[in-house]
Amino acid sequence: MTASILDLHGISRSYSTRQGLFGKKVPVHAVDEVSLSLKEGQTLALVGESGSGKSTTGRIALGLERPNSGYVLFRGTELPAADTPAWRRMRAQMQMIYQDPLAALDRRLSIIDQVREPLDIHDIGSASKRNNKALAMLDAVGLNASHATSLPYQLSGGQRQRAVLARALIMQPALLVCDEPVSALDVSIQAQVVNVLMDLQKELRLSLLFISHDLKVVRQVSQRMAVMYLGRIVEFGETHLLLSSPTHPYTKALVSAVPVAGRRTRERIILKGEPPNPAARPTGCAFHPRCAIARPECVRVSPTFSTLPDGRSVACHAVHTNPPTKEVGS
Template identity: 60%
Template sequence: MSMTLLEATGLRRHYQVRAGRGPFGAKAVLRAVDGVSLSLKPGRTLGLVGESGCGKSTTGKLVLGFIPPTAGTVRYRGTDMPPAGTPAWRALRPRMQMVYQDPLGALDRRLPVGVQIMEPLAIHGAKSPAEQRDRAAGVMAAVGLQMHQFDRYPHELSGGQRQRVVLARALMTEPDLLVCDEPISALDVSIQAQVVNLLLDLQDQMGIAYLFISHDLKVVRQVSHEVAVMYLGRIVEQGEAEDLFARPLHPYTRALVSAIPVLGPRRERLLLQGDPPNPVDVPSGCSFHTRCPFATAACRAETPALRTLPDGRQVACHRVEEPALQVAA
């Protein structure tokens, strides 16, 4: 289990855009993902968190090869990810699947859900129709669906049932890795806990690894072994989930963690100033300095590297080891 399942190194995804209004604005570069490195072991969960627009979903698509990187590499079980669309990439696709945010949008409203659950096996040319149906029956049972729902259409199911259909479809090819992109954010609160518990049970039973993308830190804390925090396309902190939530080090992480609702005595919150900068016009130096209460001239001038601390935590902050900030944490 010590082998690395997925390893991304220096991933970048930049887009040419027009700054300003209309088609005649000046050309600019949007750095959706800007130098992200991460790794994931079999049967483990890496939570990827941050505000909307920070590059989480783009990172998920990059590691699956759905979109090509501007720079950087992705390795699966020690082998470079083949270019998307090639026979080698298609052969690898059954091992890695994605679970999308909106289950209704991810399903074809014109087809019974059973047909859609079997679709991955049909696409990859595996098994006869009878064997596909048998496999679908087993997977549906694993995710808590009944066979009488096989011929139902998506609109005839509840939101929680539709998300179970999406999970069942992803599991048909017995993947090693699921990239879960906000998998519960579109569900009622009463259903979210059911889906989270289902994901945990499936991981215990099947040894699946999850890249769990979410802005809900309370859920991420529940499901993740490790957590990476993104801000404006970069990872600013990464470490073991228990340690990171107990003692967040980067000011941005501290602000996010302090905002999680908790029972008991009220704790001091670290409030951020303003909104995230325009990703087309990222500030010089540390991109967080415009909102950071601890920023200095050095923060405004020099981009901090993602450093590994003695305890194994990775943090991109010039001042993280200063005693004053250690006390404040």
């Protein structure tokens, strides 16, 4: 049993927003009672549509946002308050990369300067050692000396994302939060970045919190995944189980919506309606207005988690009363 590096315990985060220009303030529950754990050296994928709270969860995991309730443990100790020296020391071990590498890079600094910058800030090693270390890191992500002296605009999207990765990894973090890291990249380039990320994970024993809406990439990189809907986790367990036999109606719809090249005729679950607004969260199970098997109790009562024999947790009334033992063979 591997120890967990990151634990989220019942975290909730709400923002207040105005309804209309002069309307009264209403709370928006971006994240609601989310508990997760990420094991050392593994990848946990957070999956969901826009507004599901997956990015907010990632930011809370790093201490960039404070939860209103609940707490975050990094290697068993609670995260110190943001912007304190203790937090900054801990943050060196936790890094984040985002979807748009051009926005994450300084357009007027060379790649090597940006990759070396964390070492400069934390004053690690002599100047020449820092430079060598930065070059070695760039080499590890597949960029050479000529890329090192380039400015961001001179690189392609995939190269930029690898530069961002090099900068995030130069402090040798233990945890990397990736928020849609390959979504903006073309397929052939996406494969390059996914491979580099997985190789480095193995080499450096990195733990990854991988936020993505692309289930094909999630299947490729993660051991476990959590599906979020309107701020709550609806299903959590081993990735291959969730994708091969999804249990929650929302996970089922998500899996069936994945467009697969070379597959044309099949039953696709077309959900009714739109993902609802987090500011107007439906009562009971938030998914009930779009759910094909919703029952009266789903409108009133929010479902609790039940654990399936394969270790999965599912929050659905239908699953609770009806354990899918017959589906095991499929």
